[in-house]
Amino acid sequence: MKVGFIGMGRMGQGMARRVLDAGNDLVVYNRTPSKAEDLRAAGANVVDSIAAVTQDRDAVITMVTDDAAIEAIALGEGGLITTLPDGGIHLAMGTHSVAMTRTIAASHSEANQVFVAAPVLGRPDRAAAGELGIMPAGPADAVARLQPLLEVMGRRIFPAGDQPEAAAAIKIAHNFVLGCAIEVMGEGMSLVRKYGVEPLVLHQVLTEGIFGCPAYQIYGDIIVNEAYDNVGFTTLIGLKDANLALAAAEAAQVPLPSVNVWRDRLLGAIAHGDGERDWAVVAREQARASGLE
């Protein structure tokens, strides 16, 4: 396939490389061109405008961090809406709000273009290994055409229907299920500490029992070792995720009380100077609220 790719962050680089190595014709655009050097060396064509990255492409993938970035790329001057040809596909793989996803979908639709949202699960190492989880949602025929591309990037594809915003909702739900799980673990850790129990014991009880899965193993380890300076996602990114959840839930009229609890701990952690630490630091904020720090 002839593929355009916008967004050379840590995730995007790994994903684009997978696309290239699978034999696709790849054109890449990044605001900071230097980040595309590895891909150029590997055979990608690096261009300097959105207009150039859309030319003669079967699909253009975007993998950018937030709503502001995707808004600029899609709806801004010289953006995808004005440069993608009739029938062209925009495959957005970043995590975006339900509202922004809806807005961009509507704009592409008006412009006779096709929009597929396909947010992903996994960290940069999984992206590089082509082992992401991918949740595509959009017009069925477009999703079908993109399937080979998705399979190159993902270990597992979860079809999420024909409404792009549904994919956003799933990704957002996944993230808050994780964030709240960390918060709850933190509550458990504070409780047992007050009874003289090493957090490691509770961690083992959980993960060698019915919580034997990466979410509890990885974040339990961080909490037990207070390894909050070894940052995967920051508390501030966690807050962004919590806000995406509350906004999606408000639009759909769903109260999310556990997310409120999690968000308050994130805010408290930020207020205590832990905004740039790993988001598992909510466990320390919980300990603070219990008079333990």
Next chain:
Amino acid sequence: MKVGFIGMGRMGQGMARRVLDAGNDLVVYNRTPSKAEDLRAAGANVVDSIAAVTQDRDAVITMVTDDAAIEAIALGEGGLITTLPDGGIHLAMGTHSVAMTRTIAASHSEANQVFVAAPVLGRPDRAAAGELGIMPAGPADAVARLQPLLEVMGRRIFPAGDQPEAAAAIKIAHNFVLGCAIEVMGEGMSLVRKYGVEPLVLHQVLTEGIFGCPAYQIYGDIIVNEAYDNVGFTTLIGLKDANLALAAAEAAQVPLPSVNVWRDRLLGAIAHGDGERDWAVVAREQARASGLE
């Protein structure tokens, strides 16, 4: 070993059978004697009083449902405190409150007896298979002497120190980590449903990703299939667990905001007539609060 066993519920029967089959000398007491028939047939000696079950035993195990039951057995007239010999061991394997555990430990100590709390993780089928998780806490030498017995009942032993109440705290924390995980899943399910997504899709996204463990697999299945009439633990038992958590946390001065959220959903479910359904029905209560039912 010479072992006494009190409590022939579904858990207790399986555990006692493991003890017997391992070659121990077993005496059994149950308020309702008929429930001990299988064990009698298998070679256990069934007696009709607590006094009889404590005679000439290395340890007496209790496996009863709640604080009222253990209080009667330990502190009531003719109970363990008055019938266990000097140095006798009471091994309590039910889930009890921190306060009751503390009270019973103190009474045994005053009576020159030994108390070990060792709550367990696992349903009746795991008990029958000797594959429970067991968290013993009490005097180190007593725990060491009980180790062979614990290994017959459990797949994994988590030493929890020398304070019996610490074991209670761990068990209580485990249970609320699970209850809150179910509540959070329910919030996620409500959100995606409002965006037209089948709950099964979110279930797969979670369990084929970083939540690939029994807690999410089992309870996600129940929620997806609305199989709330196929009851493991009831909502009312969940409420009892939530109350144990809040009481333990109050004694230790720990706010547990996620547990509050979970408890409110349990209460709401009970108010809507779901008290005897499986405790995963909090997901339906969450859906109700979102205008979905």
Next chain:
Amino acid sequence: MKVGFIGMGRMGQGMARRVLDAGNDLVVYNRTPSKAEDLRAAGANVVDSIAAVTQDRDAVITMVTDDAAIEAIALGEGGLITTLPDGGIHLAMGTHSVAMTRTIAASHSEANQVFVAAPVLGRPDRAAAGELGIMPAGPADAVARLQPLLEVMGRRIFPAGDQPEAAAAIKIAHNFVLGCAIEVMGEGMSLVRKYGVEPLVLHQVLTEGIFGCPAYQIYGDIIVNEAYDNVGFTTLIGLKDANLALAAAEAAQVPLPSVNVWRDRLLGAIAHGDGERDWAVVAREQARASGLE
């Protein structure tokens, strides 16, 4: 009327004095007799047992601090249940749990005695002035007979029906409406402080506007002046009230999310050493959670 009175705390002394000064025949019992000296000097007959305080009385009033105290007085050996004559009235004016109120009501009923719960609103100075708010609930004829007595103690009588526990529920609701109002004020104070606003300004905006009433005036003052060492009710008493609320709500299957929030702040305050300070100190706990202290 011939009145017995049990409970010579600060509230009870004032109330009993009002009863005496209105010309009633008063017999008083208190565990610590010295506290009844003022009343003896004023003309009351001080006796040394519950049996003595119930003899030949139209009604016996109890005004004691908690469930344990009323349980001992009513249900304990030589208590009201065994000493009150047939048809005798027990008028309980302390704040008790719904469950205890129900239990005592049932016991009196079985013993052919009459039970009226009539919890009060107001501090000791209002009690001494006969200006309490009183919420009587019990059999209508008994409440009618007690009316003159109630009017001696109270400025305002709020008839609460014929179920004693209903009066308990109203008192409990009143207390949590107050506790939560303080918590919410604390949240407001933390917010404006972060924007450089003196808490006094918000206090004025509230109390010179639609919140011009004692609850906001009194507790707003305490928060603004951080006068937490000038104790009216302690944080620990607040926690007792919050627990009464949650217990009453659980029995009635009512989630009370605002009470959970309040209770968590009380617990946090206690964890930070503020258990014996005025319960308005939840505002400081809120400030702590915001990184302000």
Next chain:
Amino acid sequence: MKVGFIGMGRMGQGMARRVLDAGNDLVVYNRTPSKAEDLRAAGANVVDSIAAVTQDRDAVITMVTDDAAIEAIALGEGGLITTLPDGGIHLAMGTHSVAMTRTIAASHSEANQVFVAAPVLGRPDRAAAGELGIMPAGPADAVARLQPLLEVMGRRIFPAGDQPEAAAAIKIAHNFVLGCAIEVMGEGMSLVRKYGVEPLVLHQVLTEGIFGCPAYQIYGDIIVNEAYDNVGFTTLIGLKDANLALAAAEAAQVPLPSVNVWRDRLLGAIAHGDGERDWAVVAREQARASGLE
């Protein structure tokens, strides 16, 4: 003074009339000119552009409903930033977010103009009577110059310092203190109803006691009478207020757990079709969550 006025909603009409009747020279602009007819008849000069309303004015007052409206008026094409003369004063009296207030303040400052935020307390009838509460914040000399104007509109002026966003924070805090008070009353009403108590009784106990103020009187009445179709503020406006609170609190790093509870009830009410009813309908949503409706 020579005054411009933008925004002829129910509040704005009353306020502008007060300004006019006090003898000021008034020019009025409204997007829908018909709403300015009464004022024209009373002697105001009605113009058809923002440019016209700013000409030769000592101050221009805006009284518009939300952030979008003030953003268009201040920052949009032909808006105040481009049309106010050097040193001109923009007095914004609507309720706006902290972020928008900050943005507009900065823009005026860059344009050598003066910005004063002065949100108000009170419904349209108070506006017409000149009995609002007003919280001005901005440069001290500008606030001083505006004082006579403020006194014409307000019964009580609360100086809120020189940072316009501080005034926004106070107004936002005021509103959530009210919203949460309503939610808490609703929780109390649900509890006592379950014990067979008429909500009116609790209402009387509160308002004839330490809650004898308009907030509890007015909203208690609405709840007792379930008069939710007699709308003052809608649930949807309440949600807007709750969101303003959470946004202001996030920017200042303050967790507001009571606001979360209130917001969840608002959302639940909206999900159940009560979005356009009076915001006191959260009490009905609370009743629903308790199985009462």
